[in-house]
Amino acid sequence: MEFIYRAKTKNGEEKTGKINARSEELALQILQSYDFIVVDLQRKKENTIWDKIFYRNATIKGKDLAVFLRQLSTMLSAKIPLIESLKTLLNQTTVPVVRDMIFALVSSLDSGLTLSQAMAETNVFSKFYVEMVRSGEVSGRLEQVFSYLADYAENEAELDSKARSAAIYPLFILLVFVVVGSVITISIAPQMVDIFQEFDRQPPALTLALINIGKFLINWGFLVILMLIGVFLAAKNYFDSAEGQNIKSYWMMRTPVLGNIYKNIYVSRFSETLSTLLVGGIPIVEALEISGSATGNFVFKNIASELADGVRSGEQINKLMRKYEEYFPPLVNQMVAIGETTGRLSELLKRVAVYYYNQVERGFSVLLELLQPILIIVLGGLVGILIAGVLLPIYQLAQTI
DSSP: OEEEEEEEOTTOOEEEEEEEOSSHHHHHHHHHHTTOEEEEEEEOOOOOHHHHHTTOSOOOOHHHHHHHHHHHHHHHHTTOOHHHHHHHHHHHOOOHHHHHHHHHHHHHHHTTOOHHHHHHHSSSSOHHHHHHHHHHHHHTOHHHHHHHHHHHHHHHHHHHHHHHHHHHHHHHHHHHHHHHHHHIIIIIGGGHHHHHHHTTOOOOHHHHHHHHHHHHHHHHHHHHHHHHHHHHHHHHHHHTSHHHHHHHHHHHTTSTTHHHHHHHHHHHHHHHHHHHHHHTTOOHHHHHHHHHHHTTOHHHHHHHHHHHHHHHTTOOHHHHHGGGTTTSOHHHHHHHHHHHHHTOHHHHHHHHHHHHHHHHHHHHHHHHHHHHHHHHHHHHHHHHHHHHHHHHHHHHHHHHO
16 A cells, blocks of 8 residues: 655655555654655555646656665665665665665565565556566566666656757747747737728738637637637547547657657667666566557567567467567568577667667757758748738738828
8 A cells, every 4th residue: 555654854854755565553653764754654655647637746857766776786886785775776866756665665565475476566567567577576687677677667768858959949940939939929910900901901811810719819819728728628638548549559650850869769668668677587478468558558568568479379489479470570570580599688688779779869860950941931931920910911001191
């Protein structure tokens, strides 16, 4: 069970956070073992729809998780015991959500759970991380496993950062246009009505359209904003559902230019995860299913599930992959075939992951180089149309005077 606590240290510093324990009494004992004076302790309530919509529960960023895993990997490599390593990181970290996560892990370990069980009880670690740590606990290779996981998390954080960078620039340009367009249509365009009436002239079609849009936004702008917020929340809620995730996953890979980049991301992520799991000693069927989920794409998740079913029936992975050449390029099939023949599947999958990761980097670099001039031209054209709708009619009127 998860409990929300509020406590004070001996120095009077207030502490708040979450703790996992089998009972309220055990949670209280664990907190008191850290010399905390417990002020309030309540069992966590289930998340409401309102909480989910507005993300009231803070999440750990990919880069913060990567830093935590790298630090823990380094400390374990230095032969520092697990509990002591976690407690050291608990005192050092300055990120509240990471501190809460570490505290939850330590409290679960103190209550008798293994590290993999403690990780499974949090909402931070996916099944991939849990299974890898479990394999490390069984094989006694926990240090090597956390080194793998740190590399994996750093690559994932870098990929996510590149994807966000590619999206931020177009969104910024769009925001600039919306601001400029709103200022012109709301503040300037409606005032032109009096000018044209004074000269007894009919505004040009473009100017008339801007005037009408300005009047509409002045009268109904607040309602438009509310409707846009409603549409955004409804769309977000839909795309968070299983059906919406399937549709989004499918169309993301069919978007011009970006689709191929995203496909390479998923191939790299699938290959990297599968390679890491196989090195960790996870059975191939289970490794395939986990790798599909780790891509974050429902299409690849479903394909990985079908691959796992085929392998379970005795078929080879490379032959199964040929049915999905749209998603797995021929290079992947060839490397997997060689890996299965030579017994070096994990090594060759790692090479595939590196190759497609480099393809993603090149793809994002080219995309950003192309986007900047294209968007500047588009923005300039749109702003030019707006200005033309305002300034040209005034210039024409001035010439008639």
